């Protein structure tokens with residue numbers, strides 16, 4: 427299956443969905459775990475956009491870093507914005523404004539933000555230039571862009587029992603047929619350049635699952651989300667995999683979890699850049 431290059435305009439379907447099973451992965455995230463590359467650049471009083479903020483687990487930490495400045499969180503899915511609103515309320519973050527909307531057509535005036543951030547969003551939106559043009563529009567001159575995105579080819583299960591790592595390819599193929607970009611995390615320098623950003627810095631890191639409780643979490647997550655009937659049905663329907671492959675992934679996941687050296691990691695690439 428060919429991988430996309432950040433330019434296609436396929437019809438998009440959001441691969442991950444909004445089930446409780448997927449939400450459990452997002453709930454583990456925080457600004458410290460997922461936006462460490464951005465935090466040193468944030469100052470009190472900044473106006474910050476978190477586009478594709480999802481349930482807001484990263485947004486709350488970003489809001490704390492810029493208070494009394496305002497964090498604006500935006501997501502196309504109302505259920506996620508509701509969860510983010512509840513998190514803002516529970517955490518006493520009075521400087522968070524949350525709304526639904528599409529990242530390719532945002533309801534903000536030109537030059538509104540000091541900083542624009544996203545985590546795991548460019549990898550899902552088919553038209554990368556359209557998103558980055560819109561983000562560039564709403565940033566001030568000199569404003570900072572920070573994105574962190576999947577590097578599918580750097581994700582692994584160790585040991586890769588019974589071809590378990592082929593599951594990452596199946597996942598990447600599913601993302602790609604839905605209009606996404608499984609390797610976006612390593613394409614950030616190019617897509618930022620093409621969108622006219624300057625002062626580009628990029629790096630990469632792992633979200634790792636090594637401690638026994640994290641291995642147990644990732645085993646459960648992979649079974650309950652990736653091997654769920656919903657995902658299997660989508661993959662089979664789109665011709666990405668057949669049911670026998672998923673039966674194999676389930677068996678391999680159970681074997682992997684029992685390995686004394688079991689570990690897994692998601693590869694992420696991050697990039698920082700400025701609007702000229």
Ligand SMILES: C[S@@+](CC[C@H](N)C(=O)[O-])C[C@H]1O[C@@H](n2cnc3c(N)ncnc32)[C@H](O)[C@@H]1O
Pocket residue numbers: 440442452455477478479480481482483484500501502503506527528529530544545546547550551
């Ligand atoms: C993998 S989640 C990441 C959420 C959050 N940034 C995090 O890392 O926890 C991707 C989010 O992007 C949102 N999204 C995808 N395409 C979008 C679009 N075109 N406009 C607005 N939000 C979008 C989805 O609704 C989803 O909540």
